[in-house]
Amino acid sequence: MLVASLVLLSLVLRVPGYVHQIFDPDEAAIAVQGMGLVEGGHLYTDVIDRKPPLAPWLYAESFRLTHSRDLRPMRLVLALALAAAAVLLAWDLWRRAGPRAAWWGSTLFLLGMTAMAPQDAQSANFSPLAILPGVAAIVLARRGSLRSAIGAGVCVGLATLTRQSWAIGVVPACLAVWWTADNRREGVDPPPRADGERFDRWVLRTVRGAGAPPAIRSAAVFVAALLTVAAVGLTLPLGLFVRWVFTGNGSLLFGLSESRGVAGRALGSLALFVVGHLVLCVLLARRRWDRADLDLWCWLAVGLLSVVAGLRFFGHYWVQVLPPLCLLAAPAIGGFSARWRAWLAGVAGLTAVVFFGLSLVPGRVHHFPSTTAAARIIDANTVPHDRVAIWGSFPELYWASDRLPAGGLILTDFVVGKSAGRIEGPRTIRDAAPDIIHDYVGQLEANPPRIFVDTSAAGLRGYGRYPVSVLPALEHLLKTRYKPIAVVDHMVIYRYVGSPDRP
Secondary structure, eight states, rough: HHHHHHHHHHHHHHHHHOOOOOOHHHHHHHHHHHHHTTTOOBBBBBBOOOOOOOOOOOHHHHHHHHHHHHHHHHHHHHHHHHHHHHHHHHHHHHHHHHHHHHHHHHHHHHHHSSSSSSHHTTTHHHHHHHHHHHHHHHHHHHTTSHHHHHHHHHHHHHHHHTTTGGGGGGGHHHHHHHHHHOOOTTTTOOOOOOHHHHHHHHHHHHHHSSSSOHHHHHHHHHHHHHHHHHHHTTTHHHHHHHHHHHHGGGGHHHHGGGOOOOHHHHHHHHHHHHTTTTTHHHHHHTOOOOOOGGHHHHHHHHHHHHHHHGGGOOOOGGGHHHHHHHHHHHGGGGSSSSHHHHHHHHHHHHHHHHHHHHHHHGGTSSSSOOOOHHHHHHHHOOOTTTTEEEEEEEEEHHHTTTBBBBTTTSSSHHHHHHOTTTTSSSSGGGGGHHHHHHHHHHHHHOOOOOOEEEOOTGGGGGGOOOOOGHHHHHHHHHHHHHEEEEEEEEEEEEOOOOBBTTO
């Protein structure tokens, strides 16, 4: 009954995602990477973004199976994944706090995943796709056996390969398997009568997952996580994988001196989360301290650290906070009377309905630039295998026109050193790696795209501060080899006309 209810609830709460396509530019960027993989390209070479590989692989498989570029099948996959995560939370809560806590914790988790801004609540991007392996890591780490420790490590690795911030989850996972004794005594044999028998029993219990020393279990988590990430990395261009997923993200985490509006963003993000998850916050405030839950508090601290890291405070960063918050808060429901439980249920339901309604009309909450007219012009002036260059941060146009990015970069943010939540302007070019600028312009010169779209004149997503002239070589390329053929929503669209040495 509980499992069926959670699956149905999850499917219903994702209805806005079945109605609308694009909710978030991150989601469009993943889709473009998936398109590139379907066309035989390679991540971090032919389609490049500063994100892990598992989400693009899932999108690519969805496109292959459906023979389309429709994003809604991935929304269905996400709904089922969230339902599975809710079932895991319910299972752990049922064992530790009883059926009432299981019902409340798992239901509040699914409602909480909806109680965010539409672009955070309904898009199938990195943060929600990482939830299932993340929840599995939390639950398995609490089992306290060697086998569960290995499983927790693998799940931490999978979550990291979907969203990098889960990498620090290896710390609470290691601590959890160190602190948590396996309370299941089934299969533990009576005391041995001889040294040889003692050794044989220890080997058997270790293979079954019981009896391994805490240090061994903690080491197993770390090693399993590391090997999982390494195994996937070795299937890719390893150096590029490490650079784009890990070492190339330093400016996002440590460029704090360039941050702007930090206090306002932080307070706004916190307020929106508290309003959307008020019942969970009330339950957490009533939660009694229990040393057995120390690992959950560590998981919660790691989730909060992922929100704060880089001082960017995007709404979807809170997704990592929800699983440990639900596990900590749900048992407190037993301390409320039936009348108060009814009030809390009403508040949670009403909050979810409000955010659900906002997701049905996402354009009222978040501005979505139109791709229709520009996509028509691209389609009329290119053939399916032609590549297109977009100066700016507009991956939705690649997806809408079904064309891949020239030069490989899905966003030119990497070329100009631009990052959301940071001070913008030509001076950020110093933060871009010189080889990225050289490679990008060089590839456009060597293989000029048929169409070049300049979004800077439209001021789209901050590119009004980055005209093409900030890169003189790129500006020269446009002047000598291209001519403008249309202006759509203030974006200038250029067509390649050749050059004296290259017709």
